[in-house]
Amino acid sequence: MSGIAVLLVGIVLCFWGIGSLHVAVLAAGFGLGWLIADLFSASLATLFLFALIGAVASWVVTTLVFKFSAYFIGGLTGAMAGAKIADVLQPGENNWAMSGIVIVAVAVAAAFLADKYRARALLWLTSIGGASMILSGLGRTTSSLDFLAHPSQGWEQVTSTVLWIALAAAGWLVQRRLFPDKLRIQSDEGAKRR
Known part of the structure; x- marks a missing residue:
């Protein structure tokens, strides 16, 4: 059950993230809470609790500081990517300090990219963050795919x-096709008419 929930949230973020910033904030906050708790093999109830707290907290903070929403969403999705990178870099036991450094470094870099490049950076970041959640969800659904959530060898x-x-590339392509107006991309037909 837990793998399916993460998988579904990951699919929404990866393939629909730029379509609605509210959905992206909730999904990214959910994913961040989940992936951080999952780094340390938390129980299912704790995973869901961290995920829900992450979703609500990220939505509230983003609503309060909407002017900085691109920066905040970039930081959240970057933190998700950082959590996945920390998991890949540390096979077996995860070190809190190493995980924290990687998560914060990637989150800060992603936040600055999102603030500077707005929709185009968020397109990449939601695709990358959603893809990490999809893999974690798939890894939790069946034991034969466990290595997707926690690769060790x-x-x-x-x-x-x-x-x-x-x-992530598939998510980027789908979002780019679905939301060209949000990315200010001219369609091929519009370009041909001019």
């Missing part, structure tokens, strides 16, 4: 990373 890390990149 070399081939598992490579496979998980390649799948992460492929899913």
